[in-house]
Amino acid sequence: xxxxxxxxxxxxIQACAFTDATLQVxxxxxxxxxxxxxxxNPLLFSSPALVDNRDDIDRIGWKKNGFGMQTADITTANPxxxxxxxxxxxxxxxxxxxxxxxxxxSILGSVDRFWFESDMNFWTVEFTGDIQCRLxxxxxxxxxxxxxxxxxxxxSEKSGGGLNKTWQRxxxxxxxxxxxxxxxxxxxVEALSSLID
Amino acid sequence: xxxxxxxxxxxIGLNTNALPNEKQSVSLNLNNGGKFDVxxxxxxxxxxxxxxxxxxxxxxxxxxxxxxxxxxxxxLLSYISDPSCKxxxxxxxxxxxxxxxxxxxxxxxxxxxxxGHDKLSLNIKINSCGFKLVNTDSKQVxxxxxxxxxxxxxxxxxxxxKYIFFGKTKTPFEELLQSKLSIEKEFxxxxxxxxxxxxxxxxxxKK
Numbered sequence: 001x002x003x004x005x006x007x008x009x010x011x012x013i014q015a016c017a018f019t020d021a022t023l024q025v026x027x028x029x030x031x032x033x034x035x036x037x038x039x040x041n042p043l044l045f046s047s048p049a050l051v052d053n054r055d056d057i058d059r060i061g062w063k064k065n066g067f068g069m070q071t072a073d074i075t076t077a078n079p080x081x082x083x084x085x086x087x088x089x090x091x092x093x094x095x096x097x098x099x100x101x102x103x104x105x106s107i108l109g110s111v112d113r114f115w116f117e118s119d120m121n122f123w124t125v126e127f128t129g130d131i132q133c134r135l136x137x138x139x140x141x142x143x144x145x146x147x148x149x150x151x152x153x154x155x156s157e158k159s160g161g162g163l164n165k166t167w168q169r170x171x172x173x174x175x176x177x178x179x180x181x182x183x184x185x186x187x188x189v190e191a192l193s194s195l196i197d
Numbered sequence: 198x199x200x201x202x203x204x205x206x207x208x209i210g211l212n213t214n215a216l217p218n219e220k221q222s223v224s225l226n227l228n229n230g231g232k233f234d235v236x237x238x239x240x241x242x243x244x245x246x247x248x249x250x251x252x253x254x255x256x257x258x259x260x261x262x263x264x265x266x267x268x269x270x271x272x273l274l275s276y277i278s279d280p281s282c283k284x285x286x287x288x289x290x291x292x293x294x295x296x297x298x299x300x301x302x303x304x305x306x307x308x309x310x311x312x313g314h315d316k317l318s319l320n321i322k323i324n325s326c327g328f329k330l331v332n333t334d335s336k337q338v339x340x341x342x343x344x345x346x347x348x349x350x351x352x353x354x355x356x357x358x359k360y361i362f363f364g365k366t367k368t369p370f371e372e373l374l375q376s377k378l379s380i381e382k383e384f385x386x387x388x389x390x391x392x393x394x395x396x397x398x399x400x401x402x403k404k
Contacts, residue, residue, distance in 0.1 A: 035397055035401050036397060036401070038401070055335065056334070117333060119240065119241070130331060130332075152363055180394075
């Protein structure tokens with residue numbers, strides 16, 4: 001009986017490796033995103049309009065079997081551009097700014113990387129989330145680009161193992177760190193502060 | 198109300214008004230300075246070795262990967278004048294904190310750092326820094342620093358956080374080697390960025 005249970009368990013685990021996983025990735029609404037951008041006089045931003053510029057737009061990572069072979073896709077329930085855009089909007093609002101349709105500053109750009117990686121070691125597995133995007137800030141009064149920069153957010157953790165919930169948490173923290181990268185960018189603060197009413 | 202009590206209240210009021218002009222002190226305690234490393238082959242999965250030959254297979258595969266990474270590390274080190282993880286990182290951290298009005302002191306010992314003190318204390322443990330494979334598909338590497346902090350700010354529970362910062366530029370290792378000058382620039386830039394960011398995390402922790 002024990003052997004049958006063991007065999008069934010192994011088959012179930014192996015089968016899991018061949019089915020795609022869809023993650024509910026989003027920023028943590030309780031994260032503290034406050035940074036130097038809070039020092040800028042409150043501004044009206046448009047919701048970031050981003051394009052998906054990833055090398056691989058079909059997945060955000062691979063499920064791997066015990067040999068490290070890629071067996072199935074890991075994807076997100078919502079488009080990655082929406083996840084990044086929503087998180088930046090949340091960061092701006094937390095820092096005292098507004099996100100509206102009729103704005104002073106437009107945010108354009110691209111999501112260049114949104115990737116989940118798992119690295120199997122003997123006792124542990126290291127899960128890493130890495131997000132990169134390029135943001136272009138445009139003054140709607142002059143229609144001129146006022147600032148452009150690449151931003152990134154990474155997060156990794158080692159554990160004995162983990163499935164969807166762990167992967168979601170890792171990617172969520174990477175999103176939080178990416179938002180922090182924007183809100184803590186002092187050159188962006190300078191560019192926004194120089195806007196004349 | 199007795200006159201003495203009114204005077205006392207006024208004095209307290211005056212002292213409280215003077216508080217914002219006082220510098221808040223922060224003590225930086227480095228527990229581990231970390232080492233320059235290149236994580237390229239070791240950043241790839243060692244799963245095959247584990248499955249094929251268990252612990253011994255894993256050990257052998259990790260040994261081989263470590264050796265290959267060691268060669269890459271030597272190649273990069275010849276272009277880096279200061280491979281220390283802590284020097285640029287800590288000076289960038291201290292400089293930014295001073296600029297924000299903090300009185301920064303360094304402490305070699307963490308013995309005096311205990312929860313409940315009014316003074317801010319930051320314990321820093323740098324795990325490693327250098328260059329790491331960040332995309333196993335395109336084989337791109339990026340400068341990085343990996344560290345943990347514990348911030349004691351008078352609250353009962355210290356704030357523990359871990360950070361890994363990557364440089365903005367991602368390039369294949371061979372291209373990075375050919376660029377020569379950008380190796381040191383990328384490395385020092387990520388250390389500076391991490392120091393500034395950590396300082397801002399302290400500055401904006403309650404705002």
